[in-house]
Amino acid sequence: TRAIAEPPVKTAPGSNGVATSEGDSKLKESILQNLLNTGSSTHIEALDAKDVYRGVAQSVREKLVAAFNRTQEYWREEDTKFIYYLSAEFLMGRSLLNTVQNLGLGGPYGEVLKELGVKMEALVDAEQNAALGNGGLGRLAACFLDSIATLDLPGWGYGIRYKYGMFKQALKGGYQDELPDIWLTNGNPWEIARPNITYRIGFYGTVDQFQWSPAEEVIAKAYDNPIPGFQTSTVGNLRLWEALPLHEFDLAAFNKGDYVQAVEERRKAEDISAVLYPNDATEYGKELRLKQQYFFVSASLQDVLARFRERHGANWPLLPEKACFQMNDTHPTIAVAELMRLLIDCEGLGWDAAWAITQKCLAFTNHTVMPEALEKWPVAVIGKLLPRHMEIIDKIDTIWKDSLKEQEKVLGQVEAAAKSAPPKPPKAEIKPKGAVESLTDALTFKAGEPSGGKEEPEEGEEEEDPVEAALAKYSIITENPWEKGVKLVNMAYLAVVGSKAVNGVAAIHSEIIKDTIFKDFYDVMPHKFQNKTNGVTPRRWLAWCNPALAALITEALGGDEWINDATRLSGLRKFADDKDFQAKWRAIKLANKERLAAKIKERTGVTLPTTPLYDIQIKRIHEYKRQYLNLLSVAWRYHQIKAATPLERSKFVPRVVLIGGKAASAYYMAKKIIRLTTAIGETVNSDPDVSDLLKVVFLPDYNVDWAEVIIPGSELSQHISTAGTEASGTSNMKFAMNGCLIIGTMDGANIEIAEEVGKENLFVFGMPAEDVQGWRDGKRAEWKDYDPRFTTALNMIKDGVFGDKEYFQDLADSISDMSKGNDWFLVAPDFTDYLRAQAEVDKLYLDQDEWTRRSILYTAGSGFFSSDRTIKQYADEIWDVKPMPVPSS
Ligand code: B1H
Numbered sequence: 001t002r003a004i005a006e007p008p009v010k011t012a013p014g015s016n017g018v019a020t021s022e023g024d025s026k027l028k029e030s031i032l033q034n035l036l037n038t039g040s041s042t043h044i045e046a047l048d049a050k051d052v053y054r055g056v057a058q059s060v061r062e063k064l065v066a067a068f069n070r071t072q073e074y075w076r077e078e079d080t081k082f083i084y085y086l087s088a089e090f091l092m093g094r095s096l097l098n099t100v101q102n103l104g105l106g107g108p109y110g111e112v113l114k115e116l117g118v119k120m121e122a123l124v125d126a127e128q129n130a131a132l133g134n135g136g137l138g139r140l141a142a143c144f145l146d147s148i149a150t151l152d153l154p155g156w157g158y159g160i161r162y163k164y165g166m167f168k169q170a171l172k173g174g175y176q177d178e179l180p181d182i183w184l185t186n187g188n189p190w191e192i193a194r195p196n197i198t199y200r201i202g203f204y205g206t207v208d209q210f211q212w213s214p215a216e217e218v219i220a221k222a223y224d225n226p227i228p229g230f231q232t233s234t235v236g237n238l239r240l241w242e243a244l245p246l247h248e249f250d251l252a253a254f255n256k257g258d259y260v261q262a263v264e265e266r267r268k269a270e271d272i273s274a275v276l277y278p279n280d281a282t283e284y285g286k287e288l289r290l291k292q293q294y295f296f297v298s299a300s301l302q303d304v305l306a307r308f309r310e311r312h313g314a315n316w317p318l319l320p321e322k323a324c325f326q327m328n329d330t331h332p333t334i335a336v337a338e339l340m341r342l343l344i345d346c347e348g349l350g351w352d353a354a355w356a357i358t359q360k361c362l363a364f365t366n367h368t369v370m371p372e373a374l375e376k377w378p379v380a381v382i383g384k385l386l387p388r389h390m391e392i393i394d395k396i397d398t399i400w401k402d403s404l405k406e407q408e409k410v411l412g413q414v415e416a417a418a419k420s421a422p423p424k425p426p427k428a429e430i431k432p433k434g435a436v437e438s439l440t441d442a443l444t445f446k447a448g449e450p451s452g453g454k455e456e457p458e459e460g461e462e463e464e465d466p467v468e469a470a471l472a473k474y475s476i477i478t479e480n481p482w483e484k485g486v487k488l489v490n491m492a493y494l495a496v497v498g499s500k501a502v503n504g505v506a507a508i509h510s511e512i513i514k515d516t517i518f519k520d521f522y523d524v525m526p527h528k529f530q531n532k533t534n535g536v537t538p539r540r541w542l543a544w545c546n547p548a549l550a551a552l553i554t555e556a557l558g559g560d561e562w563i564n565d566a567t568r569l570s571g572l573r574k575f576a577d578d579k580d581f582q583a584k585w586r587a588i589k590l591a592n593k594e595r596l597a598a599k600i601k602e603r604t605g606v607t608l609p610t611t612p613l614y615d616i617q618i619k620r621i622h623e624y625k626r627q628y629l630n631l632l633s634v635a636w637r638y639h640q641i642k643a644a645t646p647l648e649r650s651k652f653v654p655r656v657v658l659i660g661g662k663a664a665s666a667y668y669m670a671k672k673i674i675r676l677t678t679a680i681g682e683t684v685n686s687d688p689d690v691s692d693l694l695k696v697v698f699l700p701d702y703n704v705d706w707a708e709v710i711i712p713g714s715e716l717s718q719h720i721s722t723a724g725t726e727a728s729g730t731s732n733m734k735f736a737m738n739g740c741l742i743i744g745t746m747d748g749a750n751i752e753i754a755e756e757v758g759k760e761n762l763f764v765f766g767m768p769a770e771d772v773q774g775w776r777d778g779k780r781a782e783w784k785d786y787d788p789r790f791t792t793a794l795n796m797i798k799d800g801v802f803g804d805k806e807y808f809q810d811l812a813d814s815i816s817d818m819s820k821g822n823d824w825f826l827v828a829p830d831f832t833d834y835l836r837a838q839a840e841v842d843k844l845y846l847d848q849d850e851w852t853r854r855s856i857l858y859t860a861g862s863g864f865f866s867s868d869r870t871i872k873q874y875a876d877e878i879w880d881v882k883p884m885p886v887p888s889s
Contacts, residue, residue: 031116034056036055037055056096056123057096061190067228070233082304088160088292089134090142091139093129094129095130096123102146102228128188133276135620140328140730143541149236152886153236153871153882156237157239160295163184163270164182164276194223198220207387210344218246218272223239233886242273243270272288272291272295280620290381294386298338305342314348337389337396339354364492367505378487379489478490500528501878504532505534505727508724508747534730537866537867538564553572566862566866570863572857575856582849585855596713600699606695606697608695609692612654613715614715616658620664621661621670623669623824625726629830632793635802640652652693654693657697660702662701679803682802707734712738714735714738715741716763718742719744722772732744736757737859741841741844744762744763745765752864756861766834772826815828
């Protein structure tokens with residue numbers, strides 16, 4: 001399909017962008033040449049969308065790579081300090097539009113494409129999503145790279161070049177179906193293969209006199225993915241590693257004629273970077289996963305050390321002035337042991353010198369307090385796969401606890417312990433019953449967490465050394481309280497001990513980790529703990545995905561400086577009451593709703609009206625995120641509409657409820673939530689009594705490119721996790737930026753959004769985090785105040801109003817009978833207040849002026865949530881990395 005291109009969004013940028021150096025005619029020539037180089041036809045008109053995409057991408061790549069080379073060479077010459085962001089996930093999404101726009105080439109490209117009669121949108125859709133991440137954590141890493149480059153900070157991301165990214169979700173009869181994400185089949189124009197940058201990575205084997213002889217080795221091969229900054233000529237880098245066999249073929253086997261055995265080594269090596277584990281906030285204790293983690297961490301550290309050595313020889317004490325590694329959650333935390341190993345075993349440093357360097361180079365971010373996501377690897381697993389690392393971890397633990405004995409605070413405890421009788425072992429975490437249990441049950445083998453939490457921890461029978469017992473709570477290596485004799489390495493503790501700084505990802509979360517999972521560590525080293533509230537890039541998440549709103553903002557603010565200084569969005573506040581401006585704002589929102597409705601039609605076949613309120617919940621399906629709460633209120637709404645007279649019906653505020661998200665493949669309850677959504681949709685959408693008053697659609701295969709259409713078209717978005725469970729949330733920030741109102745709990749970054757936007761402008765409900773624990777520990781036992789509306793809605797599900805009665809039975813049971821320990825995430829106790837907030841939503845929607853006024857205030861208040869702000873804080877307060885823009889020649 002061809003059509004006239006839309007007017008370009010962004011004209012050429014200011015002085016130091018990449019765009020200005022070339023004339024349009026030269027650019028056009030280069031695009032044409034690249035289109036012909038696709039080899040598909042000598043007639044440009046005969047190329048299909050995929051060919052045009054490839055050709056255009058190639059021409060953009062030329063400019064990108066040129067600027068990339070200049071940046072990287074300059075940084076190397078300057079020998080500046082780098083930040084290395086170590087992450088198992090980078091959810092980059094598509095690159096074409098972002099690259100064109102970030103490079104400031106939107107104008108010229110728009111015009112050339114227009115002349116050629118090619119629609120940018122069709123081109124964009126021809127690109128495969130780079131989905132090397134699960135959800136928020138992976139997308140955060142991608143936003144951070146955008147900000148690091150835009151702020152001219154010398155920095156690289158390091159990760160894994162998964163052959164298969166996040167699975168594609170399809171619906172089969174309303175149930176989730178998982179399909180492989182074969183994203184590299186059409187080639188990837190955004191990467192640069194580096195066949196000459198390779199490292200050997202060892203596994204298994206033995207240690208003799210501190211010398212590790214791995215029994216298996218693979219090669220890590222580098223691929224660079226240039227990251228364009230905005231309005232700068234800085235182009236950063238994401239270096240991803242691919243695993244390859246050390247020997248292409250096992251020649252011995254091959255000569256014996258065992259061809260299959262010969263290929264086996266290749267397959268085994270390639271397995272390591274084959275697939276992203278799709279378990280957002282949950283953990284499979286699979287050895288392959290640890291292999292992946294060590295694989296990319298070792299390659300990345302070796303790479304950095306090799307460059308350092310080239311420049312500074314063995315001057316290792318200088319390393320902390322040249323490199324800082326940020327560990328994105330526990331996934332890369334084997335870095336603590338690996339950096340020690342490289343410095344001691346390969347570079348010949350002594351323990352103390354190596355430890356001093358390690359502790360200055362590493363920093364750690366925690367993203368969750370969910371017990372099942374806090375990685376604890378069995379000592380036996382690490383000991384087998386990485387025997388030398390296990391020795392090092394053991395020694396770190398011993399020295400760490402010894403050092404504590406000198407700390408006054410600890411000293412007191414230790415003395416007291418020595419005097420008194422041997423204490424009981426520390427009270428182990430008791431697994432929640434019901435909800436989470438079903439998840440953990442479904443996991444085949446869990447590292448560190450008890451299998452389903454059925455048995456109570458055993459009491460220590462043997463006499464323990466009282467001093468050791470007093471120190472046990474600080475131990476990196478702990479005994480699994482549910483499996484006697486099984487020792488575990490708590491990777492988060494290892495990271496806390498080995499890092500110079502530890503941070504949470506929103507204000508409340510950073511407080512919670514100090515009070516709960518890291519309490520004992522905070523007590524003895526409070527100086528390490530910080531907060532870095534998450535952010536999102538205003539380029540992708542406002543300027544490029546919502547061009548019409550961006551243009552209006554630019555017009556109102558008298559310039560587009562807000563795109564890299566989001567604090568300027570606050571200038572919109574003075575337009576919030578301006579009726580003219582409100583009308584323009586509303587018209588754009590409506591057009592975005594229409595674009596969204598068209599996309600939904602294309603992807604699901606469902607036709608939706610665009611006058612109703614668009615109410616959206618998109619995120620990974622998880623019990624703590626409480627899609628269930630949303631669905632129960634939808635069931636109640638349906639019930640009310642059915643029970644109403646025609647006159648009463650005319651008073652309902654029409655709604656379109658959209659829910660999207662993937663369920664981890666083994667997460668049984670999450671899959672049922674998806675089916676419940678589709679089942680409710682099937683019933684409600686075809687009920688003539690309801691007509692346009694209520695539509696419920698599950699959006700399959702929610703991912704970054706969907707989000708770029710959904711968020712601009714949204715009017716209400718739901719962020720309704722049980723208080724204290726969602727570390728931050730980042731889609732809440734994207735919605736706010738795009739002027740979407742929030743219904744939410746006082747959890748994660750919602751709290752800070754409420755501070756910036758004005759709490760009265762959010763639909764806040766639910767139990768505060770301080771009350772949740774008390775509720776679970778005590779109140780639940782006697783609580784019976786079920787809201788009759790809750791009971792009605794739940795009974796509708798149980799009675800088969802939406803079909804699949806038997807299938808939903810245990811889902812219904814999971815939130816019935818609080819007193820029996822069910823409903824861990826407090827759906828029932830929060831239901832009443834949730835309906836109150838939802839009623840306020842309906843009421844406000846009738847007042848479109850007030851709704852629009854608030855919508856403007858959301859965008860105006862969202863400046864704080866730019867990842868530029870977050871990254872500035874990391875750079876100043878943790879990394880100590882300074883901007884290093886490439887001087888314009
Ligand atoms: C977040 C994860 C996560 N927290 C384990 N933890 C994973 C844990 O594959 N795994 O094993 C994958 C992901 N992801 C999210 O991080 C939080 O839930 C969000 O609240 C937060 O906004 C996001 C970014 O900080």
